[in-house]
Amino acid sequence: MTLGLAAVGPGEAEPLGRYLSALVAARGCPVHIAVAFNAVFLGYDVGAGGYVGGPIELGDFPSVSLGDATTALPVGAMVNVRTGAEAFPAEVVYKEGAHPLVDTANWGELPAWVSGAPGNAAGPGEVTTGEPPVLRERLVIDTDAFGHGLSASPAQLQRMRRKGRWVDPDGHVLLNACYDSQTAADLSDIDFYARFMSTTGRTLLLSPLAPAPFPTLLAPGTGHEQLESALKGVLRTLRDILRSRNDLRMHGDYAVTRRSYAARLADDGPLGRTVLEHLAVNVARSAVPRARRGAVPRPTAHHTAVGPALRALHGTEGLFMGLAYPTVVSHANLLITDYVRSESDEETGLLDNGVYLRLDDAWQSGGVWRAEWPGEARTSGGPNEPGGRGWRDTLPQDPSAPAVQPDAHELAAADEQTHAEVAPPWLPDDSDLGAVEGLTVANSQIDWTQPLRLRHILDSVLPLPPAVAEGLKGTEWSGRQVRLELDHAGHPLPPGDSILMTSLETDGDRSRLHDVDWPLEFVPGMLLTLSWVRGGGAVRARTTLLNTPVLIDGEEIRHRFDPRVRTRDTAPGNTWAKDHGAPDLTPKARVLRAVRIMGLLDNFGRALFPAERLTEAIARTSPGQTPLPELAETTHAMLAAGDLTEEWGSQEPSGKVHHPVIAGQPKIRLLCYTPRRADMPSRTPPGPAQPEGRHPTVGHRVHGHLRRIGHLDHQPSIEAREAYRRDRELWGLIGSLDIPPGYTYVLEHRRGS
Template sequence: MIDERFVLDLDAFGPDGNRITPKQYSRLLGRARWLDSRGHLLIEAVYTPEQAALEDVDYYVDYLLTNHREGLLAFCFREEPSDEDVREALLNSFAAVREIADGASDLSSWRAKYFFSTSSYERRVTESSGILGGGDLQTIYRGLTRVPSTSRRCYGAIGPRIIDLLEQDGLDAEEEALIRGCAYTTAVVHANFYVAQKLAFEQRSGVLEDAVHVRLDDDWQAGGIWRAERVEDADHYSLKTLPATLPLGLGYSETAGVAAADVELAVAAPELGASQLSFTGYLTKRDRALGRLQLTPEAAAALAPGDVDVRLVHDSNRDGMSVERDGNHLYGIEWPWSCHPGIVLRCNIESGMSVVKVRTEPAVPPIRIDGAELRFQTNEAVYRHEMGLEELTAAEKRSAPSLTELIHCAFRTGGRDRDGARELTLSELASIVLGPAWRPGDTRSIAEALAAMGLERDGAAYVWRARVTRRTRVADRSLLEAYGEARPGRRLARIVHRHSVPMHLRRLRGKHKRPHPDKVRTYGDARRQYGMHGVLIEELPPGYTWVEPHERGGAGEELTMSQLDAAFDGDEEESAEEIDASVRDQNALVDP
């Protein structure tokens, strides 16, 4: 779980892309309830280890396939495409856009991801005395290269440094405008590009003159995090041979320890010698689809710059291939069909640290998992996860409470009172729902459920109100069950919870007390068809009709407002005398 700052681009879809007026937007920022005063959305974001390892484009493609798959790029295919076909088409389309941008004469880019006007950047740098001009950018750069005397290394985030620099003497209107909305993104990209340019000149030997090595450590969080380290022996410092803008994620490894590499499905092993480094990984479905090999941070740092080759030894195959390197990943590997998810990959970096040898090992006897026979060493936990074997049966899913129901229960039983409402933070909810041993990655599903529930936010706290009004979406099954749970005997619980209703008789009320002739004519056949012969009386009595068996409740049933009102209106509840009379009537209609 990390704190993230999202920038809203109101003009992303053109001047008519949204209906908000400038006055409404200013009022929204003034309230600082959903957006802060700069038009940014600050949230606690949760990513699974697999999602955190994705590049921005891959993550967006995954989002599109998960949430907007139907009809996606349908005009590109004559027949219904598979998910992999759509994924490839999306990646190719984004690559085409990037290629067009790369060829534009007045565009520069930060890591070929964020494109900006070259002329606007040069004007900013030239105006050395301007706000966030060349002088301020130089101040930010020098701050990133300084390591405290009491430390060997330190880290600096671009985004917070820009804001801190401008807030030193208070923000005036001009300074505020430079970090409001999309202007903040431009400032972050310009600052990173400036630092990279300065390092390309001042750190040509791999180390600055004052024996400090500076490199990009994370290009995602806080607008980009840079790492500065004191170098004791510059001649034998391995990181100086790597591009300074290649993020290695060393800060994460240093704080989480070697065991944290397991979330990347790769486990580091100690160096075997001066020319070899060993690590173990486990293949995933996504690795197969992308032709990818995941490296540990230590392995990525040890690889020599330039071309990288992979030698795959699997079964009877001995394949060599040239691959592309992107951060902690190698792309362009053609995995054989028998390299199934979860297979153990024994990897060595050798031959001058420019060759990665990957081998699999046979399993003797073969491994059997849920009827499948696997001929190679396999991590069973990874295999089960990738193949979806951890899922509950349909019956278990129906009988188990949903996550939304557990969240409602957590607010009711453990929430702090707040003027008739209840409030909890995401961490507090996780402790109640998951127990005290939860890990940061475990809270993503809770965060998604909270977002779907549309609860109000007050800082880090979510505010929950136990009420249903005429503006409430009555088709929201989870919300209705939150109330049906408290009074299981009330009609709402019977409406919401899915259950089977057998054929039965219903008393006719009001003006229409005579059954329809078709109901009278088909009553005998219906008794036999639905197994009620000998249960219900032989002839349909006056003032009654019969109802076919059916199912009630569940996510697919829409409730009318009158049903909802009746369920919650205490005056509509049957009294004990009315219930007893109803039971006597039903008993009288049973065939003795």
């Protein structure tokens, strides 16, 4: 999971996805990615409704004494809340900014510069330096997360609300959050959580009482930076799994069930569909100037904070108590997003009244939406991707500065054009294959990741992000050769293959390095991590080894790869030889080629294609070859052998195909190609021969862990006690030197080998 969703595989991701869906339904409020990690790592019992029954030591949680000023806490923080002599465990499940300049009494109006402002912002375009930032924040904590016996009593909560100094009448924590640096204040929720858990909350990750202490999942002696990086990787994987679930909707990093959202839309109460749709329309209209006789309307931009706007609605008093507030905030943002998508022009992104409406700040006061009139045609990104225009428009503009946040689709590499120039609507949109991901722009260096495509190898090119291309053209290297330095992890390249002299080539709005003679070790689908130092004339590209090599359809893969690209670019009949030659294919290979090249792709590299259109697809992907007279028999044999499987999808009236099925659309049968994936078997001496008809199994590692035996009236053995102490020292765990009462220690072993 540290390497991303592609490294997990559908066999493990699917049951984890089902658990996460059940978790979101059980929590009764939006589940943040960090909270999802807590649930997976510490074992949230969706049946019992909490972290109950597991060997969690609540004393390991950081202790916080909430007041006017408190050390900043991330979403997902597990803490012991102290109020005088009382203390109770709680989990932070929601967090937002509560800037004092947001008008809570007037529909959430706020100065434009507050929207998207950094932590040290002091005014329009003004920042403070020296002192660490202190931000006003609203936290929603779940005091029932650890079982009702440990939660705060109603009397305690009522007392906290009555004092009202740092808890508002809805039971939400209002505080001045003290950050230790400007960098920490500007981190995303996920990155701040990862930093918090690898420092302040480190005892929880290192506790031997956790079902699988986090360091035991990594190499012995892993340092602070590696621990934080690995945690970020797991969080990104959980985010991708949550986004892939058909029964969930995502607002930013929060997941809600479609059932709860549908119930909101079916509600006719003060926070139901009609009221929220009226709110969305008013937010869009807020930027339209009033017509005045003889006056020329001026361009306007209006910012509205969702949280205060909801509180300003009539008849909503008492409807935001506790966990209800983040739920209605997420639903409102989803409804506004759906409103923009349904009512705006697909080409320009503008509403009928000429307004450009987009989310501008996802963190401040439940989300800040920016309505701009007259809107400029902009289609990059979705309506719920925060732009931070309110703050950025107050900064001095530097026309020579390269773009910081290019649209990922602008970076999409040229895909294999295996179908007609004007494709029918049921063909998939592969514009995101080969796109740049994780682009970061620092003061001195730009880093990004992108997969190597078959087209790149055949055409000897490397696409570049606009920021890099503009930077190269604006330096003294314009018109000169650019050095491409290749580093192939685990396989040193000879000097002639590791340093390539290339030229910068621009074609329309795309730029690329030309004359790239890719080494034979670089194959389609391989993920490249690239960097360019500003002002320099060299681009560096490197591959990354997988922790464990895998077998994909019998081929050994040792480096990180994009399974979607591999499905497309290594389909039968493709080649990365320079002659572009394609041999005659068997009927089975022609069917696989059609499904893999023209099917819908998911994150695991599965390709799904409508069975009724297979004949046309084969004709498109294998031109010049004779038709298959026995296509039905060939397909039936492939289904029986497991080369293909059947799935159900749905189809729009226009012919566009979807998977999974979308409710209300006609169902359609899909043929599914799934890459056959397995971990490489351990290199151990061969054992006894397998019985006839049995296949050798590939074992997997089971980490050392505690197992409860107290209910059996058993005691741990001397060997278990010694192994526990030995592993505790090896992995740098904390806590008691002896096994906790009621438990024994199970040594690390392999299962299924």
